[in-house]
Amino acid sequence: xxPNIQQAxxxxxxxxxxxxxxxxxxxxxxxxxxxxxxxxxLTDFRGQPVILAxxxxxxxxVCGDEMALFNEMLPLFQRYNAELIGxxxxxxxxxxxxxxxxxxRFPLLSxxxxxxxxxxxxxxxxAHDGFSERALFVIDxxxxxxxxxxxxxxxxxxxxxxxxxxxxxxxxxxHTEGGAR
Amino acid sequence: xxxxxxxTERDHTQGPPNAPVTLVxxxxxxxxxxxxxxxxxxxxxxxxxxxxxxxxxxFPLSQAHPHAEHAAEAAEAAGAQGRFWDMHDIxxxxxxxxxxxxxxxxxxxxxxxxxxxIKDMEEGVFADRVQEDFLSGVRSGVNGTPSFFINGAxxxxxxxxxxxxxxxxxxxxxx
Numbered sequence: 001x002x003p004n005i006q007q008a009x010x011x012x013x014x015x016x017x018x019x020x021x022x023x024x025x026x027x028x029x030x031x032x033x034x035x036x037x038x039x040x041x042l043t044d045f046r047g048q049p050v051i052l053a054x055x056x057x058x059x060x061x062v063c064g065d066e067m068a069l070f071n072e073m074l075p076l077f078q079r080y081n082a083e084l085i086g087x088x089x090x091x092x093x094x095x096x097x098x099x100x101x102x103x104x105r106f107p108l109l110s111x112x113x114x115x116x117x118x119x120x121x122x123x124x125x126x127a128h129d130g131f132s133e134r135a136l137f138v139i140d141x142x143x144x145x146x147x148x149x150x151x152x153x154x155x156x157x158x159x160x161x162x163x164x165x166x167x168x169x170x171x172x173x174x175h176t177e178g179g180a181r
Numbered sequence: 182x183x184x185x186x187x188x189t190e191r192d193h194t195q196g197p198p199n200a201p202v203t204l205v206x207x208x209x210x211x212x213x214x215x216x217x218x219x220x221x222x223x224x225x226x227x228x229x230x231x232x233x234x235x236x237x238x239x240f241p242l243s244q245a246h247p248h249a250e251h252a253a254e255a256a257e258a259a260g261a262q263g264r265f266w267d268m269h270d271i272x273x274x275x276x277x278x279x280x281x282x283x284x285x286x287x288x289x290x291x292x293x294x295x296x297x298x299i300k301d302m303e304e305g306v307f308a309d310r311v312q313e314d315f316l317s318g319v320r321s322g323v324n325g326t327p328s329f330f331i332n333g334a335x336x337x338x339x340x341x342x343x344x345x346x347x348x349x350x351x352x353x354x355x356x
Contacts, residue, residue, distance in 0.1 A: 071245075154217065156325060158324035159324075160320055160321075
C-alpha cells in the first residue's frame with residue numbers, strides 16, 4: 001500500500017511515544033537482515049535473554065552514544081548470557097559502515113523494508129519522524145518481554161535499567177554466578 | 182540517579198575528606214570532552230579550595246577510544262606508587278599521545294619506578310579495578326563521558342565553568 005504523503009504529515013496519536021509493549025507481553029517475532037546476506041530472528045535466541053535496543057539512527061556523536069556505551073557493556077551482559085541486538089531503520093550497508101567505524105561487536109538489524117515494521121509491532125515507531133523511538137526491551141528465554149523503556153530521542157538512557165532487568169530474571173535464564181570479568 | 186557505590190577510601194581524591202561538597206567525575210583519558218572538562222575542574226578546584234573534594238573514576242569507552250583502557254590502567258599503576266594525580270594530569274594534558282611507549286615516558290617523567298610500572302601494565306594488574314569503576318558508573322547512571330556527580334547526585338546540566346561552579350556552590354560550597 002503506497003503511503004499517503006498528506007496523511008503522513010499528521011502523526012497518529014497511538015503511534016507516538018510511550019506506547020511500547022509492556023512487560024508480560026509476548027515479544028513479536030521478526031527476521032531482519034544484519035548483513036546483506038545474513039538474517040537474524042528473535043527465535044534464534046530462545047532459551048537466553050535478549051536485549052532489543054531500538055534507536056533512531058546510526059552516526060550519532062561518539063561520546064554520548066548509546067550504542068557505544070552498550071558495546072562497552074557486552075561483558076556485563078554476557079554475565080547473564082544475554083544477547084544484545086540493535087535495531088534501526090538504517091539499511092544494511094549503513095549499519096556495516098557504522099559498526100565498523102565504532103567497532104561494534106553485536107548485530108545491528110535493518111528495520112528497513114517495510115520501513116519500521118518491527119518497531120511498529122513493538123510500539124516503538126515514530127511515524128511522523130520516520131524512525132524508531134530510543135526504546136529498550138529485555139526479553140526472557142521464553143520470548144516474553146520482562147522490561148521495556150522509552151527514552152526521549154535525544155537522551156541516552158544509560159545501561160542501569162537493562163542490568164536491573166537482567167538481574168530480576170529468574171536464575172535459570174543462564175546467569176553465570178560470579179562470572180565477573 | 183545517585184552515585185553507587187558512594188565515595189570511599191578506595192577512591193582517588195583531592196581535597197579534604199570533610200569538605201562540604203564532593204565532586205565525582207567519571208572520565209576517559211582519550212575522550213576529547215573529558216579533555217575540555219579537565220581545565221574547568223582545575224579552575225573550580227582553585228576557586229573553591231578546601232570546600233571541595235574531587236574524585237576521579239574510570240569510564241573508558243575502549244572500543245571508541247583504543248588508548249583509553251591502558252591510559253586508565255596507567256593512572257591506577259601510578260596510583261599504586263602514590264602518584265595517581267600526576268599521571269591523571271599528564272594524560273589529560275597529552276591526550277594526543279597515549280600509546281604504550283608514551284605512558285612509560287610519562288611514568289618516568291613523574292618519577293615512578295618504571296620497571297614496576299611496565300610490569301604492572303604488562304600483567305594488566307589494574308584491569309579489574311578499571312572494570313569495577315566502569316560497572317559502578319553504569320550502576321550510577323553514567324551514559325557518556327564526562328559524567329559528574331555532586332554530593333552523590335548526577336549533575337545533568339552542562340559542565341562549563343559557570344554552570345558547574347554554580348551547581349557546586351548551590352550544593353553547599355558557597356561559603
